[in-house]
Amino acid sequence: MRTDAIVAGVGMTNFGKHLDEGLKAIGGQAVTAALADAGITGADLDAAYVGNAAAGLITGQESIRGQVVLRGIGLGKLPVINVENACASASTAVHQAAAMVTAGLYDCVLALGVEKLYHEDKKRSFGAFSGAVDVEQLQEFMAGLEKRAGSAAKGAGQKRSMFMDIYAAVARNHMDRYGTTVEQFASISAKNSRHGHLNPRAQFREELTVEDVLAAPMIAEPLTRPMCSPIGDGAAALILVSPEGARRLGIDNPVRIRSSVLHSGWDRTPGEDDVARLCAAEAYEEAGIGPEDLSLVECHDASAPAELIAYEALGLCPTGEGGRLVDTGDTAIGGLIPVNTSGGLLRKGHPVGATGIAQIVELTEQIQGRSGDRQVEGATVGLAHNGGGTIGTDAAAMCVTIVSA
Numbered sequence: 001m002r003t004d005a006i007v008a009g010v011g012m013t014n015f016g017k018h019l020d021e022g023l024k025a026i027g028g029q030a031v032t033a034a035l036a037d038a039g040i041t042g043a044d045l046d047a048a049y050v051g052n053a054a055a056g057l058i059t060g061q062e063s064i065r066g067q068v069v070l071r072g073i074g075l076g077k078l079p080v081i082n083v084e085n086a087c088a089s090a091s092t093a094v095h096q097a098a099a100m101v102t103a104g105l106y107d108c109v110l111a112l113g114v115e116k117l118y119h120e121d122k123k124r125s126f127g128a129f130s131g132a133v134d135v136e137q138l139q140e141f142m143a144g145l146e147k148r149a150g151s152a153a154k155g156a157g158q159k160r161s162m163f164m165d166i167y168a169a170v171a172r173n174h175m176d177r178y179g180t181t182v183e184q185f186a187s188i189s190a191k192n193s194r195h196g197h198l199n200p201r202a203q204f205r206e207e208l209t210v211e212d213v214l215a216a217p218m219i220a221e222p223l224t225r226p227m228c229s230p231i232g233d234g235a236a237a238l239i240l241v242s243p244e245g246a247r248r249l250g251i252d253n254p255v256r257i258r259s260s261v262l263h264s265g266w267d268r269t270p271g272e273d274d275v276a277r278l279c280a281a282e283a284y285e286e287a288g289i290g291p292e293d294l295s296l297v298e299c300h301d302a303s304a305p306a307e308l309i310a311y312e313a314l315g316l317c318p319t320g321e322g323g324r325l326v327d328t329g330d331t332a333i334g335g336l337i338p339v340n341t342s343g344g345l346l347r348k349g350h351p352v353g354a355t356g357i358a359q360i361v362e363l364t365e366q367i368q369g370r371s372g373d374r375q376v377e378g379a380t381v382g383l384a385h386n387g388g389g390t391i392g393t394d395a396a397a398m399c400v401t402i403v404s405a
Contacts, residue, residue, distance in 0.1 A: 001262075002286040005098035006246045007255040007403070008108070008239040009038025010361045015234035015349030016203040017118050023055055023065070024072035027114035030235035030354075031073060034110070038239040039249060042075040045239075046106040049081045049097045051089035051113040052353040053388075054128040058119050069114060084353075086132045086388030087300070088262075089113060090236065091356025091399035095260045097240050107245045113358070114235035115351035125231050128352075129161040132389035132396070160219055164228050166390060167303035168220035174305060175222075178320040182222045184327065185304040186213035189226040189346055191332050192301065196343025198333075198374040203232050203349030227304040232349035236357040238364075255364045259286035259402045265394030276313035276387065279400040283383070284315075287402040291315035294337060295379040296366055298359035300387045301344040310385055311339070314400075333374055341366060341374050352388075356399060359384035363403050380405045 011033025018026055027050075035041060050066025061068060066080040085092040090113025097111040119125045130138065142162070174180045190210045196202040208226055216224040246254050261283040265275045273281075284290055291314060299314065301307035308322035316337055317325040325331060331339040342348045342362040345355060363382030365371050381404040389396030 001095070001099060001260050003098040003102045003257045003260055004243055005101040005240045005257045006243060006251065007257065007360070007364050008241045008246060008249055008251055009034045009036070009040070010238055010364050011035070011037055012201055012236040012358055012361045013234050014201045015232050015351055015358070018116065018233040019118060021233070023059055023061060023114060023116050024069050026116060026233060027069035027112060027235045028073040030114065030237040031070070031110065031112055034237035034239050040108070040239065042073070044108050045075070045078050045110050046108050047079040047081065047100065048075070048110040048112065049083055049093035051083045051085070051093035051356065052115060053084055053086055053089045054115060054117060054352065057128050057131070058116055058124060066112070069112070085397045087302070087352040088356055088386050088388030088397040088399050089353045090358070091384065091386040091401060092262060092397065094238060094240070094257070094357060094360060094401065095262045095399055098257050098260050101240050101242050104242070107242050109240045110237060111240060111357060112235065112237045113354035113356060115353035116233045117231040117351055118233055126161050129163055134391050160228070163302060163390070164220045164223060167305050168223050170309065171222055171303070171305035174309065178323065180308065180323040182214070183210060184323040185222070185227055185308065186210045187326050188301070188304040188307050189213045192340050192344045192346045193226065195333060195341050195374055196347025198372070199343050199348060202343040202347050203230060204343070204347045223303060223305070226346065229302045229345035229350040232351045234349060234351040234354050234358070236354045236361050238357055238360060253368050255367050255403050255405060257401060258404050259283045260399065261286065262397070262399045265391055265396055265398070267392060268394060274313065274394050275398040276310065276385065276395065279398045280314045280385070283400040283402050287404070289381065289402070293381055294383055295381050296338045296341055296363065296376050297383045297385065298340055298342060298362050299344070299385040300355070301340055301346050302350060304346065307339065307344065314383065314385060333376060338376050341371065341376060356384065356386040359386060360401060360403060367403065367405050
């Protein structure tokens with residue numbers, strides 16, 4: 001989808017453990033910051049799209065999550081649309097908000113992603129991810145994981161997110177087919193730790209070396225702990241306006257959402273491109289650019305192998321050459337195509353319902369030159385890649401968004 005929506009303001013909390021704050025407090029902070037950044041008040045909003053994936057399981061709040069969060073900061077009357085799409089909930093909220101602005105139905109819209117995943121019962125936190133697959137085939141799915149990983153799959157969904165076992169299987173397959181090494185996966189984690197060290201909102205700020213990553217506890221062979229994204233709490237928000245709204249607000253450094261493409265996975269035939277490649281191809285076409293035009297990328301690195309696979313799906317390198325791209329150093333700040341300058345999900349954190357908007361916050365601030373020590377010089381075009389859930393061998397939902405100055 002080609003869009004005319006313009007980012008008028010952004011807001012985001014620190015990601016991490018917010019044990020003393022609920023969904024309302026976390027979400028309210030991000031909305032308040034975004035409104036202030038845009039120079040408007042809640043009275044200027046025409047509607048709100050609120051992404052959240054797991055509040056029902058973790059906090060018990062179902063059905064009216066967005067309304068509850070917004071009423072907590074005194075926002076009522078406006079239409080509130082709750083969006084749930086696994087880890088792609090926030091990017092889906094942006095997709096819908098941008099569509100309504102582009103269609104001319106709304107002039108000023110809030111898109112919010114908010115999540116609280118920490119719980120004193122870790123099984124409940126990890127169990128939230130078990131619902132992001134086809135639960136009617138869950139036993140069959142888990143049996144498949146155990147068949148591929150053997151005893152290494154024991155504890156999936158209880159001691160860790162079952163998705164780490166999925167990513168571990170993907171990693172082993174890539175290693176077998178293309179000669180990718182565990183050191184290359186570790187290099188991605190180390191690179192993202194350097195980026196996260198520069199991000200004051202990141203959940204983890206410690207810099208790691210490749211050796212540190214390799215020496216860390218094993219989670220699911222070959223993934224050590226720093227190769228796996230953490231659970232966390234946090235929120236991120238955007239104010240989207242029409243071109244006329246941007247002129248009225250006097251925005252002098254606009255960031256436009258040039259394209260937003262959302263698809264679901266499907267039962268693919270052998271050799272058919274997956275949903276990430278489909279979304280990327282359409283997003284490039286709608287934006288009128290190619291991967292060579294990108295200044296930076298925020299991708300869904302729920303694990304280090306997931307980032308490497310994304311390089312290939314997004315056309316940053318040919319299939320099978322993700323490891324070679326890692327070795328060049330070109331995906332680090334200062335390289336040809338910096339990836340996850342925020343620290344990515346691995347270090348910035350992954351409160352799932354907020355992740356997609358947090359990616360666009362990072363791209364927006366980079367393009368506006370507001371990223372401090374992690375600034376990508378001359379950034380003008382960015383891409384966000386955000387997936388959610390799994391059915392079969394493909395993501396259940398995938399959204400690719402391209403923004404530019």
